[in-house]
Amino acid sequence: MTETAQPPYPAAEFGDGTTDPPTIPLPPVPADGAPGGPSDGPSGGPSDGSSHGPSHGPSNGLSGLETRDLTAWFGQRKVLERVSLQMRAGEITALIGPSGCGKSTYLRILNRMHEMVRGAALAGEVLLDGEDVYATGRRPAEVRRRIGMVFQRPNPFPAMSLYDNVISGLKLAGIKASRDERDHLVESSLRQAGLWDEVSNRLGTPGGALSGGQQQRLCIARSLAVSPEILLMDEPCSALDPTSTRRIEETIAELRHRLTIVIVTHNMQQAQRVSQSCAFFLASHDTPGRIVEAGPTERLFTSPADPRTADYVNGRFG
Amino acid sequence: MTAAVQPTETRVPPPEADRPRPISAPASPADRAFRGLLRAAGLSVFALMGLIAFFLLLRGTEAFDAVGWSFLTEQRWRTAAHSFGIAAVLPDGILIAVIALCIAVPVALTAALFISEYAPVRLRPTLISLVDLMAAIPSIVYGLWGLFFLQPRIVGFCRWLAVHLGGALPFLEVRTGDIATSYTSSTFIAGTVVSLMIIPIITSLSREVFSQAPAGEREGAYALGSTRWGMVRTVVLPFGRGGVIGAVMLGFGRAMGETIAVALIISPVFRLSWHVLENGGNSISSLIALRFSESDSLSLSALMAAGLVLFAITLLVNVAAGFIISRSRSGASTSD
Numbered sequence A: 001m002t003e004t005a006q007p008p009y010p011a012a013e014f015g016d017g018t019t020d021p022p023t024i025p026l027p028p029v030p031a032d033g034a035p036g037g038p039s040d041g042p043s044g045g046p047s048d049g050s051s052h053g054p055s056h057g058p059s060n061g062l063s064g065l066e067t068r069d070l071t072a073w074f075g076q077r078k079v080l081e082r083v084s085l086q087m088r089a090g091e092i093t094a095l096i097g098p099s100g101c102g103k104s105t106y107l108r109i110l111n112r113m114h115e116m117v118r119g120a121a122l123a124g125e126v127l128l129d130g131e132d133v134y135a136t137g138r139r140p141a142e143v144r145r146r147i148g149m150v151f152q153r154p155n156p157f158p159a160m161s162l163y164d165n166v167i168s169g170l171k172l173a174g175i176k177a178s179r180d181e182r183d184h185l186v187e188s189s190l191r192q193a194g195l196w197d198e199v200s201n202r203l204g205t206p207g208g209a210l211s212g213g214q215q216q217r218l219c220i221a222r223s224l225a226v227s228p229e230i231l232l233m234d235e236p237c238s239a240l241d242p243t244s245t246r247r248i249e250e251t252i253a254e255l256r257h258r259l260t261i262v263i264v265t266h267n268m269q270q271a272q273r274v275s276q277s278c279a280f281f282l283a284s285h286d287t288p289g290r291i292v293e294a295g296p297t298e299r300l301f302t303s304p305a306d307p308r309t310a311d312y313v314n315g316r317f318g
Numbered sequence B: 001m002t003a004a005v006q007p008t009e010t011r012v013p014p015p016e017a018d019r020p021r022p023i024s025a026p027a028s029p030a031d032r033a034f035r036g037l038l039r040a041a042g043l044s045v046f047a048l049m050g051l052i053a054f055f056l057l058l059r060g061t062e063a064f065d066a067v068g069w070s071f072l073t074e075q076r077w078r079t080a081a082h083s084f085g086i087a088a089v090l091p092d093g094i095l096i097a098v099i100a101l102c103i104a105v106p107v108a109l110t111a112a113l114f115i116s117e118y119a120p121v122r123l124r125p126t127l128i129s130l131v132d133l134m135a136a137i138p139s140i141v142y143g144l145w146g147l148f149f150l151q152p153r154i155v156g157f158c159r160w161l162a163v164h165l166g167g168a169l170p171f172l173e174v175r176t177g178d179i180a181t182s183y184t185s186s187t188f189i190a191g192t193v194v195s196l197m198i199i200p201i202i203t204s205l206s207r208e209v210f211s212q213a214p215a216g217e218r219e220g221a222y223a224l225g226s227t228r229w230g231m232v233r234t235v236v237l238p239f240g241r242g243g244v245i246g247a248v249m250l251g252f253g254r255a256m257g258e259t260i261a262v263a264l265i266i267s268p269v270f271r272l273s274w275h276v277l278e279n280g281g282n283s284i285s286s287l288i289a290l291r292f293s294e295s296d297s298l299s300l301s302a303l304m305a306a307g308l309v310l311f312a313i314t315l316l317v318n319v320a321a322g323f324i325i326s327r328s329r330s331g332a333s334t335s336d
Helices: A103-110 A140-146 A162-173 A179-192 A212-225 A242-255 A268-274 A297-302 A307-313 B002-010 B029-067 B089-118 B121-136 B139-165 B187-211 B215-223 B228-257 B260-265 B284-291 B297-327
Strands: A065-074 A077-087 A092-096 A120-128 A147-150 A230-234 A260-264 A277-284 A287-296
Touching (some): A077 A103, A092 A103, A092 A268, A103 A120, A103 A230, A103 A287, A147 B215, A162 A179, A162 B228, A179 A242, A212 A230, A242 A260, A268 A297, A277 A297, A287 A307, A297 A307, B029 B297, B089 B228, B089 B297, B121 B187, B139 B187, B187 B228, B228 B284, B228 B297
Parallel strands (some): A077 A287, A092 A260, A147 A230
Antiparallel strands (some): A065 A120
16 A cells, blocks of 8 residues: 555656756655655645645746645544645645545645544645645644635524625724725636626625525635635535536636645536546545545546546546 | 327416315324323413413402502502502612623623533533533522622622712712712612523523524635634624524513512612612512512512513513524424
């Protein structure tokens, strides 16, 4: 099972051809069995500099996310083991795998939601632009503002108006804005989330009055309003009908150029449709979740290196 | 399949076919028996309430007949002279309840928020049972504590209030001279003691609704970069608002009915006064407790009549509280 820590694909296959050398010295690699060098394994392989230097990387100032040897526990139970993955700036990374494989836990670790669960613990690093989000003294609220999240069940503030829902993040994060700025922000966020045309004439109605799909897009708009660098989506369409799902997928595709997206999905077709990179998680009853294989979505679906990946993406289990 | 559907679409349906058909859902004998039992129990509560009201009305009729409408406007309580009414005791009792609420609500709400949102999870059950324990202390104990412990110690504070703020806020003025007994046995002290008795119920109910604030919305707030206080303000407080209002009203109802502690502390005065720090005050329930030993039938009837008024007010407040709780999001069981 060593391939879980060092997935069996070469670095060149994962990257999109950018060959910039790392521009920021990498933090020391953990000594215990981590990938040996920057060109070996998922943490080193794709780290060709694109995520470490947003200002001078190839990705138009967008931020990337990376985890190194991430292990997570709930109490005594280990749910994730040594997950190293690069989520490239400006890309949509899909996390796939059967239920209970730890992908939602992984996602919640990325923006420090994991630690709010009682008994939750973790080891390893989550690097946002090369800086550990779990560094001592770093506030979770600041991390969460930069790494937004959309949940499985739409969770707008039901009694709050649509307008206030969109700008709620500003108030919560203590960001001041003038009336004009807020008006502008509400419109642009709702437009980006693909909801503006449907609600522009009733911004005063409460968030709870929308349909499920609209609520979810409202939640996306709400997340976008605080201009996060990363957007995490935890099965954002699993509670929605196919039409709403399609609208959300269109929204996600349009957002790709504005921020980096990591999406957990159970839907193979969705992963194929929206993502550029893909990571396949797998756990069994006695082993914690690990990444079996990660790489460009197309390759993972057409010529997976691991037979288990092939079985899963072809619907033979899970 | 289509052949079966086709005719019904083309044929004009007979007018009676569109009517809803009767649906019968016969309950099993066990269900019927249980439902009957519950219905009897539920109705007996209403019956009991009705009987109490009827009893008070019956016994109070003599007093109502004796003084008529002046029962509601007369401040004095001289049954022998056929001159008595609740115009002093009722507002005084409300005043005690309002003072109790002024002290209890901030304490209870912050305690409830602390327990449900801030206290370490391991400590929560202990804190909850401590608050519940507070409600289990007999009110005579609170009364004795108020009389022998609190009063001698709070008089200084009362005096300070009267001297420094009495000029600006007339209701804090004390006009009976600056001696120690001017400040004892006041509405304010009685209200302070009563506040301790209504803190548990307000805390308990508020904590309950706070803890029901949906986890999804909490996480939504946190995921936007909210601090804990921001989350509480945006999710927990709006969610719990209806429940809190209901809890406060229930507390008010209890404060209105609180008897023994008030009877112990207050020195009864049958003259309406808004000067809460002054010696003397009253409430219907303490009036009943203190005068119940009077044997003559008109006096008893007058007390019953006063009790009926208190009963009606408390009932009204509680019904309104229940209505607000059930209409609010936090109280409605269908909310998610």
